[in-house]
Amino acid sequence: MKQFISVKDVSDINALVKKALEYKAQPFLDKSLGANKRIGLLFLNPSLRTRLSTQVAAQNLGMEPIVFNVDKEGWALEFAEGAIMNGTTVEHIKDAAPILGNYFDIVCIRTFPGLINKEEDYGEKIINQFIKYAGVPIVSLESATLHPLQSLTDIITIQESIASNVSFKNKKPKIVLTWAPHIKPIPQCVANSFSQWVNAWGEANFVITHPEGYALAAEYTNGAIITHHQDDALKDADFVYVKNWSSYEQYGKVLCSDTQWMMNNKKLALTNNAKLMHCLPVRRNVELSDEILDGPNSLVTKEASNRVWAAQAVLSEILKSK
Ligand code: CP
Numbered sequence: 512m513k514q515f516i517s518v519k520d521v522s523d524i525n526a527l528v529k530k531a532l533e534y535k536a537q538p539f540l541d542k543s544l545g546a547n548k549r550i551g552l553l554f555l556n557p558s559l560r561t562r563l564s565t566q567v568a569a570q571n572l573g574m575e576p577i578v579f580n581v582d583k584e585g586w587a588l589e590f591a592e593g594a595i596m597n598g599t600t601v602e603h604i605k606d607a608a609p610i611l612g613n614y615f616d617i618v619c620i621r622t623f624p625g626l627i628n629k630e631e632d633y634g635e636k637i638i639n640q641f642i643k644y645a646g647v648p649i650v651s652l653e654s655a656t657l658h659p660l661q662s663l664t665d666i667i668t669i670q671e672s673i674a675s676n677v678s679f680k681n682k683k684p685k686i687v688l689t690w691a692p693h694i695k696p697i698p699q700c701v702a703n704s705f706s707q708w709v710n711a712w713g714e715a716n717f718v719i720t721h722p723e724g725y726a727l728a729a730e731y732t733n734g735a736i737i738t739h740h741q742d743d744a745l746k747d748a749d750f751v752y753v754k755n756w757s758s759y760e761q762y763g764k765v766l767c768s769d770t771q772w773m774m775n776n777k778k779l780a781l782t783n784n785a786k787l788m789h790c791l792p793v794r795r796n797v798e799l800s801d802e803i804l805d806g807p808n809s810l811v812t813k814e815a816s817n818r819v820w821a822a823q824a825v826l827s828e829i830l831k832s833k
Contacts, residue, residue: 512828531824545574551615564818608644621652626763662708684749690721691798693755720744775800
């Protein structure tokens, strides 16, 4: 694996999941693979799980991780080609990225979209310029449009759950991605990425439900059944993935604040005793009720724990191909 930006960088999803689960069983299986190698984790935005799980994963492989909060501690970066830098930006990505490529064997970046200019966000200007100028493998810790480490984790968590339930021996699981309310505009990254990975995995009946105006980009959702009727979508669901996102069509706008879209035990009763997933952080009693999050059907803690094994599997594939 040369980079990890989306599911398109993965040749065999099930093999990557298998590798992750091997690391879960034996965290130090490849403890010398990354010896004498450094990984830079660059954050332009806040993070709890991605930051810590990727550091743990790197250390399990013997790598030295160095975290740099670019947004708080670095010079303000310029990304525009030909910019006359007489404003607030101090350092051009063309100058910074090659230096990072010299310091590190792998560079990982977390950035969010501005949610103002769709073309700019969906052009993935920031991560693409790191790819262009760093000269070393780039790993997305969440980009403007996708969150591949989260999605790999989600497939791992679903596969683990399926493996421990005999009822899935002869049937595909029904996975429902449902929009949930939120108090502010949230990127489409997690929902885009989850849709892209579930579709690429191809071993589930996949349904997406959201209010009108919240359709995701078709390049990620093609292959899923899409409905505005949440109760219909939830019928017989085995897994319910809850996530808010702002409008893609009316880019970055919040069009719905209907609290009826919050997942709770009444809605859980419509499902096939579904397992509930969310990438976290979650707004309790806005996106998901306490009763769900604290109840027996919630997979959220297991899901967040699995972030380590997803990151470890990806880093090991990159180290092996270097
Ligand atoms: N799910 C996720 O990416 O969490 P963090 O934002 O805390 O890293």
